[in-house]
Amino acid sequence: MTKTRIAVAGAGYIGLAHMGVIQSSPTCMLSAIVDPSPAAVDIAAKAGVPLYRSLDELFGKDRPDGVVLATPNQLHVEHALKCIEAGVPMLLEKPVAPTVEEAETLVKEAERTGAKILIGHHRAHSPIMARAKQLIDEGRLGKLVAVMGSAVFFKPDHYFADAPWRKEPGAGPILLNMIHEVHNLRMLCGDIVAVQAFASQATRGFPVEDTVAINLRFAGGALGTFMLSDTAASARSWEQTSQENKAYATYPDEDCYVIAGTFGSLSVPTMRLKTYGRAEDRSWWKPFDVSVADVTRDDPLKHQIEHFGCVVRGEAEPIVSARDGLQNLRITEAIVEAARTGSIVDTTPV
Ligand SMILES: NC(=O)c1ccc[n+]([C@@H]2O[C@H](COP(=O)([O-])OP(=O)(O)OC[C@H]3O[C@@H](n4cnc5c(N)ncnc54)[C@H](O)[C@@H]3O)[C@@H](O)[C@H]2O)c1
CATH class of the missing domain: 3.40.50.720 (NAD(P)-binding Rossmann-like Domain)
Incomplete structure (x- = not known):
């Protein structure tokens, strides 16, 4: 070939x-x-x-x-x-x-x-994301109800000293980091139609936020909460849990998302499933069927380039289109706006 x-x-x-x-x-x-x-x-x-x-x-x-x-x-x-x-x-x-x-x-x-445009939201090519999406699409969790996510990590002080623009509005974890989370959440749980947020710069004291609490409304009716911080020393981020980027220390006992539906929940990326097999067994007094979904962890950038090759050769349509990239950006900007104004910002796709 x-x-x-x-x-x-x-x-x-x-x-x-x-x-x-x-x-x-x-x-x-x-x-x-x-x-x-x-x-x-x-x-x-x-x-x-x-x-x-x-x-x-x-x-x-x-x-x-x-x-x-x-x-x-x-x-x-x-x-x-x-x-x-x-x-x-x-x-x-x-x-x-x-x-x-x-x-x-x-x-x-x-x-x-x-x-032909593929946007580089590389986590869309992660085998973890593909498996999580498959489990949700198969209905293993039932109808999605609640999504709890986090990207809570500590960026070293020199990150800000080396490039002072990172302390200013226009940088910050919403614009730099949240856009990846937005794509992941849309991929797993469907479109985000409204956002609300509280932002704080109380810890680092920079003009740009260091910590944000975000509320999300999904088109299918589910609600989500998402904690974002570049200043809280925690491992609850995709980078420190997925084992995909070897530059980061990772912790296989931590998750960054828990997605819960009417029949069960999935923790990502440990892929722990807690589900009820029968509708009549659903009760917090009854034990779940507990399992771990198998997944082969691999570098999403590698899968992304293979997919791009397929797009170039006309064998596939981009799985992250330019319109997806636009919607991810719209939602990210809406979180900035929601935090600034204290209002709910409509993000229904146009
Ligand atoms: N997908 C991800 O996880 C991820 C991670 C990091 C960066 N990014 C994105 O990738 C892009 C690059 O980020 P980076 O961190 O690699 O930046 P970088 O500053 O390390 O690299 C940018 C490169 O572009 C070159 N360049 C500047 N002007 C150019 C021109 N006119 N033509 C060709 N090359 C030119 C620079 O010389 C430099 O080598 C940004 O859009 C960033 O948001 C994505």
């Missing part, structure tokens, strides 16, 4: 991770790097691929089968529009754009032209 040729634009933190999974893919190969930074010269030489300083230069000389856009957020729309114009499918890193307004422009253009 001829390998699918993929160029990576932006050879920074996540771009390097994309390059790694492309280089070890059985179906895709790295065709080029696009990055104007001097550091990219060595990176391209080590990878043994041509380096281009811009997408215009790349498309002037070569036409890869697909492009990974791992460039800074402010460049996402400009770069995505260039790929659309060149007719090249793209894996565009999250967030789809820095603002909802810009994201809407991109989604309209993508839908008008039928461009």
